[in-house]
Amino acid sequence: MTREAVPAERVREQSMVPYGGPQSYYGQPVLKEPVWTPEVPLYFYTGGLGGASAGLALMAELTGNHKLARRAWLNALAGVSVSPVLLISDLGKPSRFLNMLRLFKVTSPMSVGSWILAASGTATAAAVGSELTGMFPSAGRAAKVASALLGMPLATYTAGLVANTSIPAWHDARLTLPFVFAGSSAASAGAAAVITTPAKQAGPQGAWRPAAPWYRSLPRLAWRRASASSASRTGRACPASSPAWPARSTLRVGH
Amino acid sequence: MSHSVLTLDTRTKADPRYGFFTDTSICIGCKACEVACKEWNQVPEDMQGFTGKSYDNTQALGANTWRHVAFVEQRVPVGQEAAADDLVQAAERANASDGWGLDTYQDGEGIRWLMASDVCKHCTTAACLDVCPTGALFRTEYGTVVVQEDICNGCGYCVPACPFGVIDRREGDGRVWKCTLCYDRLKDDMEPACAHACPTKSIQFGELSELRERAEKRVEKLTAAGHTDARLYGADPDDGVDGFGAFFLLLDEPEVYGLPPDPVAPTHNVGQVWAGVFAGAAALGAGIAAAVLGGRR
Numbered sequence: 001m002t003r004e005a006v007p008a009e010r011v012r013e014q015s016m017v018p019y020g021g022p023q024s025y026y027g028q029p030v031l032k033e034p035v036w037t038p039e040v041p042l043y044f045y046t047g048g049l050g051g052a053s054a055g056l057a058l059m060a061e062l063t064g065n066h067k068l069a070r071r072a073w074l075n076a077l078a079g080v081s082v083s084p085v086l087l088i089s090d091l092g093k094p095s096r097f098l099n100m101l102r103l104f105k106v107t108s109p110m111s112v113g114s115w116i117l118a119a120s121g122t123a124t125a126a127a128v129g130s131e132l133t134g135m136f137p138s139a140g141r142a143a144k145v146a147s148a149l150l151g152m153p154l155a156t157y158t159a160g161l162v163a164n165t166s167i168p169a170w171h172d173a174r175l176t177l178p179f180v181f182a183g184s185s186a187a188s189a190g191a192a193a194v195i196t197t198p199a200k201q202a203g204p205q206g207a208w209r210p211a212a213p214w215y216r217s218l219p220r221l222a223w224r225r226a227s228a229s230s231a232s233r234t235g236r237a238c239p240a241s242s243p244a245w246p247a248r249s250t251l252r253v254g255h
Numbered sequence: 256m257s258h259s260v261l262t263l264d265t266r267t268k269a270d271p272r273y274g275f276f277t278d279t280s281i282c283i284g285c286k287a288c289e290v291a292c293k294e295w296n297q298v299p300e301d302m303q304g305f306t307g308k309s310y311d312n313t314q315a316l317g318a319n320t321w322r323h324v325a326f327v328e329q330r331v332p333v334g335q336e337a338a339a340d341d342l343v344q345a346a347e348r349a350n351a352s353d354g355w356g357l358d359t360y361q362d363g364e365g366i367r368w369l370m371a372s373d374v375c376k377h378c379t380t381a382a383c384l385d386v387c388p389t390g391a392l393f394r395t396e397y398g399t400v401v402v403q404e405d406i407c408n409g410c411g412y413c414v415p416a417c418p419f420g421v422i423d424r425r426e427g428d429g430r431v432w433k434c435t436l437c438y439d440r441l442k443d444d445m446e447p448a449c450a451h452a453c454p455t456k457s458i459q460f461g462e463l464s465e466l467r468e469r470a471e472k473r474v475e476k477l478t479a480a481g482h483t484d485a486r487l488y489g490a491d492p493d494d495g496v497d498g499f500g501a502f503f504l505l506l507d508e509p510e511v512y513g514l515p516p517d518p519v520a521p522t523h524n525v526g527q528v529w530a531g532v533f534a535g536a537a538a539l540g541a542g543i544a545a546a547v548l549g550g551r552r
Contacts, residue, residue: 023511024510024511024513025325026308026513028513030418030513030514031420032317032421032422032423034414034415036411052539055539055540055543056546056547063548091409091429092410092431093409093429096389099389099390099407100389100410102406103390105385105387105388105390106525107386107525108385108386109529110388110410114388152536152537153532153533153536155536156531156533156536156539157532157536159531159535160529164416164521164522164524164528165382165415165416166382166415166417166418171524174527174531175527176531177531178532178534178536179534182536189543190546
């Protein structure tokens with residue numbers, strides 16, 4: 001091949017300045033990979049489920065939905081009971097798990113979290129014990145409030161735990177990650193409550209009925225539109241309208 | 256210096272504080288430090304084999320490697336003459352070099368060898384120590400950071416907390432291990448094994464304030480002799496970890512040696528971490544309350 005046959009763009013020019021990009025030591029990472037086993041992310045789920053379920057249980061109980069409250073308390077107990085087992089099995093020296101409670105150290109979310117989990121587990125067990133047996137009702141009520149209050153940071157401290165490391169993606173997300181964990185905990189608790197509670201009691205209950213804002217009637221409008229059009233085809237009557245809904249004449253449904 | 260109030264009392268107040276000054280410009284890559292460290296501390300064997308990464312078959316610091324000699328091969332202009340602007344400057348530097356014995360062991364024919372013995376930095380604000388939930392990691396009376404092996408329960412939190420990737424969990428043992436700066440030898444008024452074994456005094460042990468002064472002078476001399484890349488790494492008490500207890504003289508960017516250019520202890524931001532956690536917890540509570548109350552029909 002002659003020199004002229006080489007396309008101009010393929011002739012590599014010699015660099016006149018030193019390489020300015022990031023350098024590394026044989027491409028090796030600077031940081032160590034976390035040694036945590038899959039039990040730890042699984043615990044993020046069970047801890048979040050337990051904590052948020054306790055909050056849901058207390059709120060359901062305060063609004064008189066006792067069936068939902070009972071199921072949510074049991075979900076909370078399941079979550080906070082499985083959590084320590086998962087965490088202890090992840091330890092390099094599981095027999096030394098009690099060393100987690102040697103100190104209370106605010107620079108270590110794992111230390112604070114161990115105390116939160118221990119307190120939350122105790123409170124939830126007491127709350128469920130009182131709920132199921134009916135014994136010590138006033139102590140049980142205090143335990144329920146404590147369990148629900150501790151459940152909130154129980155669900156979100158794990159985000160702070162991973163954020164308080166040198167892993168850039170986690171550390172940089174320190175102000176937003178707890179909200180992601182809060183959202184996923186709420187979803188987990190809601191899903192567990194839906195699975196374990198009869199459909200009738202799974203929704204919000206109670207006598208108090210605030211005026212429905214306009215946007216909340218949108219799903220019903222869609223339902224009315226669908227059933228009205230099917231009624232016009234089948235000749236069945238529309239469901240009774242409610243005063244909270246807009247007048248039918250403004251909707252032009254069924255035509 | 257920006258300290259979080261939540262960092263509590265884990266920063267060193269040792270006076271005098273002891274540490275290492277590792278002058279990589281006179282490291283010959285003999286790995287005597289690695290061997291002495293393993294022998295004295297009875298550190299188990301690591302990977303055995305050939306990595307193809309120059310003479311480095313140890314690769315990185317870890318549970319079973321507390322001193323690690325890095326080998327970097329660079330095809331760059333070398334020597335005092337190459338860096339000089341004119342012949343007079345080159346001659347001056349050659350004189351300076353002869354008079355002070357400033358030649359580095361890295362200069363060769365058209366290739367530059369960088370050798371550096373890496374070690375735990377024994378940070379002033381040590382993230383591993385701050386996040387340790389059991390108190391197994393503690394600050395000694397010499398200002399160093401040491402793991403108490405009878406306390407560590409192997410939670411592994413210090414591993415991703417360290418901004419240098421130094422500490423690691425030992426397989427089959429379950430606990431974390433790292434350089435102790437030969438705590439046991441210091442107790443008996445002996446210098447650490449690696450410094451004792453170093454044949455070129457690349458690894459120097461002593462009072463940190465005195466080591467810093469010595470290092471400053473060494474950089475001045477190297478710079479005067481044309482090694483304009485010479486710089487101290489970790490000698491600044493105002494950096495992200497508030498200064499290292501074991502700092503270095505490097506001849507290139509820290510990244511080239513596998514060191515982070517701007518290490519920051521994550522626990523400096525622990526206040527923000529907790530703010531996020533409790534804001535998230537409050538949001539969760541508000542969300543549940545809204546779902547139960549506001550969702551009624």
